[in-house]
Amino acid sequence: MKLANRTLFPEGARVVLLQHEGLLHHNGKTGISLIRFGDYNIVGVIDKTTAGQSLRELTRIDCDAPVVASMQDALAFDPDILVIGIAPSGGVLPEPWLREVEVAVAAGLSVVSGLHSLLGTMPQFQSLPKPGQKIWDVRHEPPGLGVGTGAARLLPCSRVLTVGTDMAVGKMSTSIALHQLATARGMRSSFVASGQTGLMLTEHGIPLDAIRVDFAAGSVQQAVLSAGQDADIVFVEGQGSLCNPASTATLPLMRGTQPTHQILVHRAGSTHISTFTHVKIPPLSSVVALCEATAAGGGAFAPAPVVGVALNTWHMSEEDARSAVAEAAKETGLPCTDPIRFGAEPLLDAIQATPASPAL
Numbered sequence: 001m002k003l004a005n006r007t008l009f010p011e012g013a014r015v016v017l018l019q020h021e022g023l024l025h026h027n028g029k030t031g032i033s034l035i036r037f038g039d040y041n042i043v044g045v046i047d048k049t050t051a052g053q054s055l056r057e058l059t060r061i062d063c064d065a066p067v068v069a070s071m072q073d074a075l076a077f078d079p080d081i082l083v084i085g086i087a088p089s090g091g092v093l094p095e096p097w098l099r100e101v102e103v104a105v106a107a108g109l110s111v112v113s114g115l116h117s118l119l120g121t122m123p124q125f126q127s128l129p130k131p132g133q134k135i136w137d138v139r140h141e142p143p144g145l146g147v148g149t150g151a152a153r154l155l156p157c158s159r160v161l162t163v164g165t166d167m168a169v170g171k172m173s174t175s176i177a178l179h180q181l182a183t184a185r186g187m188r189s190s191f192v193a194s195g196q197t198g199l200m201l202t203e204h205g206i207p208l209d210a211i212r213v214d215f216a217a218g219s220v221q222q223a224v225l226s227a228g229q230d231a232d233i234v235f236v237e238g239q240g241s242l243c244n245p246a247s248t249a250t251l252p253l254m255r256g257t258q259p260t261h262q263i264l265v266h267r268a269g270s271t272h273i274s275t276f277t278h279v280k281i282p283p284l285s286s287v288v289a290l291c292e293a294t295a296a297g298g299g300a301f302a303p304a305p306v307v308g309v310a311l312n313t314w315h316m317s318e319e320d321a322r323s324a325v326a327e328a329a330k331e332t333g334l335p336c337t338d339p340i341r342f343g344a345e346p347l348l349d350a351i352q353a354t355p356a357s358p359a360l
Helices: 026-037 055-059 071-077 095-106 171-184 196-201 213-228 250-257 284-299 318-332 345-353
Strands: 014-018 041-046 081-084 110-113 135-137 158-164 189-192 233-236 261-267 276-280 306-312
Touching (some): 014 071, 026 041, 026 055, 026 081, 026 171, 026 196, 171 345, 213 250, 233 250, 261 284, 284 318, 306 345
Parallel strands (some): 014 081, 081 110, 110 135, 189 233, 261 306
16 A cells, blocks of 8 residues: 555656655655655656666665656656655755756746755745646644644544654654555554655645644644544654654654554664764663653653564665564564564554553
8 A cells, every 4th residue: 555645746747756865875765755655656766876777776665767867867757746855954955956956847847845945935936937836845834733732642543653763763664564554454544644754645744843842742633633533543653762862853742642552663783873973872672661651751641652663674684684673672572573674564463462551
Protein backbone atom coordinates (compact mmCIF):
# COMPACT_ATOMS: atom_id res chain seq x y z
CA MET A 1 0.00 0.00 0.00
CA LYS A 2 1.49 3.30 -1.17
CA LEU A 3 0.53 6.73 0.18
CA ALA A 4 -0.47 9.86 -1.69
CA ASN A 5 -1.57 13.40 -0.89
CA ARG A 6 -3.89 14.08 -3.82
CA THR A 7 -4.37 17.71 -2.81
CA LEU A 8 -0.73 18.35 -3.64
CA PHE A 9 -0.30 15.69 -6.31
CA PRO A 10 -3.31 15.14 -8.59
CA GLU A 11 -3.77 11.67 -10.06
CA GLY A 12 -1.46 11.20 -13.04
CA ALA A 13 0.87 14.10 -12.23
CA ARG A 14 4.42 13.68 -13.49
CA VAL A 15 6.84 14.41 -10.65
CA VAL A 16 10.53 15.29 -10.69
CA LEU A 17 12.61 15.46 -7.49
CA LEU A 18 15.31 18.01 -6.72
CA GLN A 19 17.89 15.95 -4.81
CA HIS A 20 21.25 17.68 -5.36
CA GLU A 21 23.80 15.89 -3.14
CA GLY A 22 20.90 14.21 -1.33
CA LEU A 23 20.59 10.76 -2.86
CA LEU A 24 23.48 9.49 -0.76
CA HIS A 25 23.03 11.66 2.34
CA HIS A 26 20.37 11.98 5.04
CA ASN A 27 19.46 15.55 3.98
CA GLY A 28 17.71 14.00 0.96
CA LYS A 29 15.27 11.97 3.03
CA THR A 30 12.17 13.78 1.71
CA GLY A 31 12.80 12.70 -1.86
CA ILE A 32 13.91 9.19 -0.85
CA SER A 33 10.71 8.75 1.18
CA LEU A 34 8.52 9.86 -1.73
CA ILE A 35 10.26 7.28 -3.91
CA ARG A 36 9.88 4.54 -1.30
CA PHE A 37 6.38 5.21 0.05
CA GLY A 38 4.60 7.49 -2.44
CA ASP A 39 2.03 6.50 -5.02
CA TYR A 40 3.46 8.98 -7.51
CA ASN A 41 4.67 8.91 -11.09
CA ILE A 42 8.28 9.99 -10.55
CA VAL A 43 9.73 10.65 -14.00
CA GLY A 44 13.13 12.02 -13.02
CA VAL A 45 15.53 12.80 -10.19
CA ILE A 46 17.95 15.74 -10.26
CA ASP A 47 21.30 15.10 -8.55
CA LYS A 48 24.43 16.39 -10.22
CA THR A 49 26.69 14.23 -8.04
CA THR A 50 25.15 10.92 -9.20
CA ALA A 51 23.75 11.84 -12.63
CA GLY A 52 23.63 8.89 -15.01
CA GLN A 53 23.77 6.27 -12.25
CA SER A 54 21.03 3.76 -11.44
CA LEU A 55 18.47 5.08 -8.95
CA ARG A 56 17.64 1.50 -7.97
CA GLU A 57 21.27 0.76 -7.11
CA LEU A 58 21.77 4.07 -5.31
CA THR A 59 18.70 3.76 -3.10
CA ARG A 60 17.85 0.02 -3.03
CA ILE A 61 14.29 1.03 -3.92
CA ASP A 62 12.25 -0.46 -6.76
CA CYS A 63 12.29 2.61 -9.01
CA ASP A 64 14.10 3.17 -12.30
CA ALA A 65 13.51 6.90 -12.83
CA PRO A 66 16.54 8.46 -14.56
CA VAL A 67 19.00 10.56 -12.54
CA VAL A 68 20.02 13.76 -14.34
CA ALA A 69 22.30 16.69 -13.58
CA SER A 70 19.92 19.65 -13.83
CA MET A 71 16.33 20.86 -14.04
CA GLN A 72 16.95 21.74 -17.67
CA ASP A 73 17.80 18.08 -18.35
CA ALA A 74 14.69 16.94 -16.44
CA LEU A 75 12.38 18.99 -18.68
CA ALA A 76 12.90 16.32 -21.35
CA PHE A 77 10.63 14.03 -19.30
CA ASP A 78 7.70 16.49 -19.46
CA PRO A 79 7.14 16.87 -15.69
CA ASP A 80 4.23 18.73 -14.09
CA ILE A 81 5.53 19.16 -10.53
CA LEU A 82 8.95 19.76 -9.00
CA VAL A 83 9.41 18.58 -5.40
CA ILE A 84 12.19 19.94 -3.22
CA GLY A 85 13.40 16.59 -1.94
CA ILE A 86 16.30 17.90 0.13
CA ALA A 87 16.51 19.67 3.47
CA PRO A 88 19.54 22.00 3.41
CA SER A 89 20.95 23.22 6.70
CA GLY A 90 18.83 26.11 7.97
CA GLY A 91 15.99 25.26 5.58
CA VAL A 92 17.23 27.70 2.90
CA LEU A 93 18.12 26.63 -0.64
CA PRO A 94 21.62 27.65 -1.78
CA GLU A 95 21.53 30.04 -4.72
CA PRO A 96 22.55 27.45 -7.38
CA TRP A 97 19.72 25.17 -6.29
CA LEU A 98 17.24 28.06 -6.20
CA ARG A 99 18.12 28.66 -9.85
CA GLU A 100 16.84 25.13 -10.57
CA VAL A 101 13.48 26.07 -9.06
CA GLU A 102 13.36 29.21 -11.19
CA VAL A 103 13.95 27.11 -14.32
CA ALA A 104 11.07 24.83 -13.31
CA VAL A 105 8.67 27.69 -12.63
CA ALA A 106 9.57 29.41 -15.89
CA ALA A 107 8.78 26.14 -17.68
CA GLY A 108 5.31 26.06 -16.09
CA LEU A 109 5.84 23.46 -13.36
CA SER A 110 4.16 23.67 -9.97
CA VAL A 111 6.51 23.34 -6.98
CA VAL A 112 6.05 21.52 -3.66
CA SER A 113 8.43 22.61 -0.91
CA GLY A 114 8.87 21.71 2.74
CA LEU A 115 11.58 24.29 3.41
CA HIS A 116 11.49 26.68 6.35
CA SER A 117 12.05 29.52 3.89
CA LEU A 118 8.74 29.88 2.05
CA LEU A 119 9.15 29.94 -1.71
CA GLY A 120 5.73 31.48 -2.20
CA THR A 121 6.84 34.67 -0.45
CA MET A 122 9.80 35.23 -2.79
CA PRO A 123 9.30 38.05 -5.31
CA GLN A 124 10.35 35.97 -8.33
CA PHE A 125 7.51 33.52 -7.65
CA GLN A 126 4.72 36.03 -7.06
CA SER A 127 3.59 35.94 -10.68
CA LEU A 128 3.32 32.47 -12.22
CA PRO A 129 3.31 32.12 -16.01
CA LYS A 130 0.60 29.44 -16.43
CA PRO A 131 -3.01 29.06 -15.21
CA GLY A 132 -3.27 26.42 -12.48
CA GLN A 133 0.42 26.58 -11.67
CA LYS A 134 1.08 26.68 -7.90
CA ILE A 135 3.78 27.06 -5.30
CA TRP A 136 2.88 24.82 -2.34
CA ASP A 137 4.78 25.58 0.87
CA VAL A 138 3.96 22.72 3.22
CA ARG A 139 5.29 24.37 6.39
CA HIS A 140 2.34 26.65 7.26
CA GLU A 141 0.73 26.87 10.68
CA PRO A 142 -2.90 25.76 10.22
CA PRO A 143 -5.74 27.98 11.49
CA GLY A 144 -7.98 27.32 14.48
CA LEU A 145 -5.43 25.83 16.85
CA GLY A 146 -5.90 25.48 20.60
CA VAL A 147 -3.90 24.20 23.54
CA GLY A 148 -3.58 20.54 24.47
CA THR A 149 -6.00 19.11 27.02
CA GLY A 150 -5.07 15.43 27.05
CA ALA A 151 -8.31 14.57 25.27
CA ALA A 152 -6.72 11.93 23.05
CA ARG A 153 -6.48 9.65 26.10
CA LEU A 154 -10.22 9.00 25.78
CA LEU A 155 -9.98 7.53 22.27
CA PRO A 156 -10.66 3.78 22.22
CA CYS A 157 -7.94 3.12 19.62
CA SER A 158 -4.30 2.33 20.24
CA ARG A 159 -1.96 5.27 19.63
CA VAL A 160 1.62 4.43 18.70
CA LEU A 161 4.27 7.17 18.78
CA THR A 162 7.74 6.70 17.34
CA VAL A 163 10.47 8.30 19.47
CA GLY A 164 14.12 8.61 18.51
CA THR A 165 17.63 8.76 19.88
CA ASP A 166 18.28 11.59 17.40
CA MET A 167 16.77 13.50 14.50
CA ALA A 168 16.62 11.92 11.03
CA VAL A 169 16.94 8.32 12.20
CA GLY A 170 13.79 6.86 10.60
CA LYS A 171 10.81 7.67 12.81
CA MET A 172 8.53 8.52 9.87
CA SER A 173 9.61 5.46 7.88
CA THR A 174 8.96 3.23 10.89
CA SER A 175 5.49 4.71 11.43
CA ILE A 176 4.58 4.26 7.77
CA ALA A 177 5.92 0.70 7.65
CA LEU A 178 3.80 -0.17 10.69
CA HIS A 179 0.74 1.53 9.20
CA GLN A 180 1.15 -0.40 5.97
CA LEU A 181 1.54 -3.70 7.82
CA ALA A 182 -1.43 -3.04 10.10
CA THR A 183 -3.59 -2.25 7.07
CA ALA A 184 -2.41 -5.46 5.39
CA ARG A 185 -3.48 -7.37 8.51
CA GLY A 186 -6.99 -5.97 8.17
CA MET A 187 -6.78 -3.39 10.93
CA ARG A 188 -8.38 0.03 10.59
CA SER A 189 -5.14 1.97 10.67
CA SER A 190 -4.35 5.68 10.34
CA PHE A 191 -1.04 7.49 9.90
CA VAL A 192 -0.64 11.01 11.29
CA ALA A 193 2.19 13.06 9.80
CA SER A 194 4.03 15.66 11.84
CA GLY A 195 6.64 16.87 9.33
CA GLN A 196 6.94 18.07 5.76
CA THR A 197 7.75 14.69 4.22
CA GLY A 198 4.84 12.95 5.89
CA LEU A 199 2.51 15.71 4.74
CA MET A 200 3.61 15.13 1.15
CA LEU A 201 2.49 11.52 1.60
CA THR A 202 -0.82 12.06 3.39
CA GLU A 203 -3.38 14.79 3.98
CA HIS A 204 -3.64 13.82 7.67
CA GLY A 205 -1.31 15.69 9.99
CA ILE A 206 0.37 18.95 10.90
CA PRO A 207 3.76 20.63 10.22
CA LEU A 208 4.76 20.59 13.88
CA ASP A 209 7.92 22.67 13.57
CA ALA A 210 5.96 25.50 11.95
CA ILE A 211 3.54 25.77 14.88
CA ARG A 212 3.97 28.12 17.83
CA VAL A 213 5.03 26.21 20.92
CA ASP A 214 1.91 27.11 22.95
CA PHE A 215 -0.25 25.32 20.38
CA ALA A 216 2.09 22.45 19.54
CA ALA A 217 0.48 19.83 21.79
CA GLY A 218 -2.99 21.07 20.84
CA SER A 219 -2.23 20.74 17.12
CA VAL A 220 -1.07 17.16 17.60
CA GLN A 221 -4.16 16.46 19.67
CA GLN A 222 -6.47 17.77 16.93
CA ALA A 223 -4.81 15.59 14.31
CA VAL A 224 -4.90 12.47 16.48
CA LEU A 225 -8.53 13.00 17.51
CA SER A 226 -9.51 13.31 13.84
CA ALA A 227 -7.52 10.25 12.77
CA GLY A 228 -8.69 8.12 15.69
CA GLN A 229 -12.44 8.43 15.24
CA ASP A 230 -12.73 5.43 12.92
CA ALA A 231 -9.47 3.62 13.60
CA ASP A 232 -8.32 0.62 15.59
CA ILE A 233 -4.80 1.97 15.70
CA VAL A 234 -3.14 5.33 14.93
CA PHE A 235 0.54 5.63 14.12
CA VAL A 236 1.95 9.09 14.88
CA GLU A 237 5.15 10.20 13.16
CA GLY A 238 7.75 11.22 15.71
CA GLN A 239 9.99 14.28 15.46
CA GLY A 240 13.29 15.16 17.06
CA SER A 241 14.59 13.50 20.20
CA LEU A 242 14.63 14.06 23.94
CA CYS A 243 18.40 13.53 23.67
CA ASN A 244 19.00 16.30 21.13
CA PRO A 245 19.62 19.77 22.59
CA ALA A 246 18.05 21.47 19.55
CA SER A 247 14.81 19.50 19.64
CA THR A 248 11.55 20.71 21.18
CA ALA A 249 9.16 18.41 19.29
CA THR A 250 9.01 15.15 21.23
CA LEU A 251 7.24 16.44 24.34
CA PRO A 252 4.24 18.03 22.55
CA LEU A 253 3.92 14.85 20.49
CA MET A 254 3.70 12.82 23.68
CA ARG A 255 1.20 15.16 25.30
CA GLY A 256 -0.96 15.58 22.20
CA THR A 257 -0.97 11.88 21.24
CA GLN A 258 -1.38 10.48 24.77
CA PRO A 259 0.29 7.36 23.39
CA THR A 260 -0.61 3.85 24.45
CA HIS A 261 2.63 2.44 23.00
CA GLN A 262 6.01 3.78 21.89
CA ILE A 263 8.59 2.46 19.42
CA LEU A 264 12.19 3.62 19.89
CA VAL A 265 14.06 4.38 16.65
CA HIS A 266 17.86 4.48 16.44
CA ARG A 267 20.49 4.66 13.72
CA ALA A 268 22.60 1.58 14.35
CA GLY A 269 26.13 2.37 15.45
CA SER A 270 25.47 6.01 16.35
CA THR A 271 27.04 7.01 19.66
CA HIS A 272 26.65 10.82 19.52
CA ILE A 273 24.06 13.31 18.27
CA SER A 274 24.81 13.81 14.57
CA THR A 275 24.92 17.62 14.59
CA PHE A 276 26.27 18.01 18.15
CA THR A 277 29.04 15.48 18.42
CA HIS A 278 29.87 16.54 21.97
CA VAL A 279 26.49 15.12 23.09
CA LYS A 280 26.47 11.39 23.72
CA ILE A 281 23.53 9.17 22.92
CA PRO A 282 22.79 7.23 26.11
CA PRO A 283 22.51 3.44 26.07
CA LEU A 284 19.27 2.34 24.40
CA SER A 285 17.96 0.92 27.67
CA SER A 286 18.41 4.35 29.27
CA VAL A 287 16.57 6.07 26.40
CA VAL A 288 13.72 3.57 26.79
CA ALA A 289 13.42 4.49 30.47
CA LEU A 290 13.59 8.22 29.65
CA CYS A 291 10.82 8.02 27.04
CA GLU A 292 8.56 5.95 29.28
CA ALA A 293 9.04 8.28 32.25
CA THR A 294 8.48 11.41 30.17
CA ALA A 295 5.35 10.06 28.50
CA ALA A 296 3.87 9.09 31.87
CA GLY A 297 4.67 12.51 33.37
CA GLY A 298 5.33 11.11 36.82
CA GLY A 299 1.88 9.53 36.90
CA ALA A 300 -0.13 12.41 35.44
CA PHE A 301 -0.74 10.34 32.30
CA ALA A 302 -1.25 6.67 31.57
CA PRO A 303 1.86 4.53 31.07
CA ALA A 304 3.07 4.28 27.46
CA PRO A 305 5.59 1.43 27.32
CA VAL A 306 8.30 1.25 24.68
CA VAL A 307 7.43 -2.15 23.21
CA GLY A 308 10.06 -2.45 20.47
CA VAL A 309 13.15 -0.97 18.84
CA ALA A 310 13.42 0.00 15.16
CA LEU A 311 16.99 0.15 13.90
CA ASN A 312 18.06 2.10 10.82
CA THR A 313 20.77 -0.10 9.25
CA TRP A 314 20.79 1.36 5.73
CA HIS A 315 24.52 2.12 5.97
CA MET A 316 25.45 -1.45 6.99
CA SER A 317 26.01 -4.75 5.25
CA GLU A 318 23.26 -7.32 5.85
CA GLU A 319 25.50 -9.34 8.17
CA ASP A 320 26.38 -6.30 10.26
CA ALA A 321 22.74 -5.18 10.27
CA ARG A 322 21.53 -8.52 11.64
CA SER A 323 24.21 -8.40 14.31
CA ALA A 324 23.15 -4.88 15.29
CA VAL A 325 19.52 -5.96 15.54
CA ALA A 326 20.44 -8.90 17.77
CA GLU A 327 22.62 -6.70 19.97
CA ALA A 328 19.88 -4.08 20.45
CA ALA A 329 17.34 -6.77 21.30
CA LYS A 330 19.72 -8.24 23.88
CA GLU A 331 20.49 -4.85 25.46
CA THR A 332 16.88 -3.71 25.78
CA GLY A 333 15.08 -7.03 26.15
CA LEU A 334 12.67 -5.80 23.47
CA PRO A 335 11.80 -7.02 19.96
CA CYS A 336 14.02 -5.31 17.42
CA THR A 337 14.14 -5.08 13.62
CA ASP A 338 14.98 -2.79 10.76
CA PRO A 339 11.38 -2.31 9.57
CA ILE A 340 12.43 -1.27 6.06
CA ARG A 341 15.06 -3.92 5.52
CA PHE A 342 13.70 -6.88 7.48
CA GLY A 343 10.01 -6.02 7.97
CA ALA A 344 7.99 -4.47 10.78
CA GLU A 345 6.30 -7.69 11.94
CA PRO A 346 8.13 -8.01 15.30
CA LEU A 347 7.13 -4.46 16.22
CA LEU A 348 3.46 -4.79 15.33
CA ASP A 349 3.32 -8.19 17.05
CA ALA A 350 4.65 -6.52 20.22
CA ILE A 351 2.10 -3.71 19.96
CA GLN A 352 -0.78 -6.13 19.53
CA ALA A 353 0.48 -8.28 22.42
CA THR A 354 0.65 -5.34 24.85
CA PRO A 355 -2.74 -4.13 26.10
CA ALA A 356 -3.15 -0.38 26.41
CA SER A 357 -3.26 0.96 29.95
CA PRO A 358 -6.62 2.44 30.99
CA ALA A 359 -6.91 6.20 30.57
CA LEU A 360 -6.34 8.15 33.76
